[in-house]
Amino acid sequence: MSPLTLLSQRIRPPLNASRFIALGVLWLAAGVGVGAVAWAYRDIIALLLNWTPALARGFALNILMGVVAMLAATVFGTLLGCLQVSLHRGLRQMAVLLTQLLRNAPWLVVVFLVMNLLPFEFQALDRWWQIPDWLKAALGLGLAGSGYVSEIVRGGIRSIPVAQWEAAASLALPRRKSLRLVILPQALRSMVPPWMSLYCAVTMATSLANLMGVEELMTSLQLHLTGQTRPDLLLPAYLYVFVAFFIYIYPISRYSRYLERKWSLYS
Template structure:
């Protein structure tokens, strides 16, 4: 039997997912109320679509900032978690605490616990809410990145450490010149999964007043005040998240197949 190539399998999976989303969207649309003419509905949607896209750009920006900050913190936490003593115990406690913390609670906590501005040299520097959301989402991102980093380091055979040690290399040199270059490739797919999850988690930011895609959909549905338009706006928001996150998932699976095959 001829085997299916990873590219064909990925494309087929994407086609199935797109078809499933299309069928689900069609069912929701058929069940939606009809309280406005279709032509007028599409005209209103076209009018609000640019604002919806700008709102989604806010979600993407927050997810990128949260992942960048979470990656830096996560690598430091992951490196400390392998140590013995107080530093290692605190790092492992950080991972367990923020991997299991509700994201909405973290967002509310940072929004109201962090100050609205900092005083620097007698001047007030504002600390906007979208930065607080980035800080909140960076906490679970850092915990997940720390686990990804720890797993990647542990996947390196111990014989490599021993062989490098026999060449009089220090532990730091082994980590930087031998282990970490291999870890980057092993970390990339799960790191991309973390990014997709963080991106979808930014939808919670609308609950603290961030003008993101969901807040835009809410404002649009309140302004137009037609049930069919409300359904269409939230379906469009769902489609934006899907169209952005699903290709990341496909690329992640493609990289996993490619690199797992080349490792054999």
């Protein structure tokens, strides 16, 4: 077994019989507690399960908005990040200014500006095309997240040794081609984990679209709650939304941390 493998493993004490029994009792007690709570709130749980198909459609829109927002943020942020390491002073300063402006702007304000600046519809190919509100909100989140992607790309490029640039220059490669073929492929390893963490943050921020009238998960939940006159339903309903986001976000977050530890170990 290699030393790197030994370093990556944690030394854990063996489980004896008493610890195994205590763990089993703990899980049994937790199961009994969950069962008791479920029985006490069985009518609320049944109501939430009845709402689940409609809430799932709203949550699917949250996921779609997160994917579209990260695509937009990746495209624009990668361009800004590459310009931050440009040899042209004017382009470099402009990219740094835009990056800092987008990073320090409130996401809700950016989403509000984009949704109000983009037209309701536009004309192309001899017809009118409507821009849905969810797409406007996703583009606003993508614009807000592009500043963070820019810093991720800039940091990834700066992490590559200068010798790689010199080796590419010795092969008579132009700077753009060196960046695209030599530097960026090596920098991907350090850029993917923070990019995944940013995707988690952007996906959670899609709930801001609720304030703009987009029919995502929070909007769907509030529409269902307006037909109820039960104050005791508010906490379980919002806890249900929390669990939905947690189940989707937590595995991605854990996997990004795993990749970060793995690749930093072998770097």
